[in-house]
Amino acid sequence: MRIALIAHDELKDEMVEFVTKHAAALDECELVTTGTTGKRIADETGLAVNRQSSGPYGGDLQIGAMIANDAIDGVVFLRDPLTAQAHEPDISALLRVCDVKDIPLATNVASGELLVEGLLGST
């Protein structure tokens, strides 16, 4: 199973907490991340991650391309709904390709919990 993990800056603490909680199940997966999110996860949980570029430098698009190539099984993208992002078009493209390819996408912790429970059986 290949899971993409992405978090905007205000949500990175929550992402590290989420990954820590589900570390055993996520350790069985290949984790694909954007740049800074992946560094935080690797440094603070010890899990191995396949880091792409930082979001504002094309990381969302790289993960979107993986989704288009059927290489991602689920996405947890903790989005900041309160802060404008310079790379909003890239974010929209990533969300859209999830819908195009019918890939499970969680954009907050509550739905992330359901995603890992549904895909990985982790509660």
Ligand SMILES: O=C(CO)COP(=O)(O)O
């Ligand atoms: O900007 C992001 C997603 O849109 C996340 O990128 P970073 O993980 O590099 O902060």
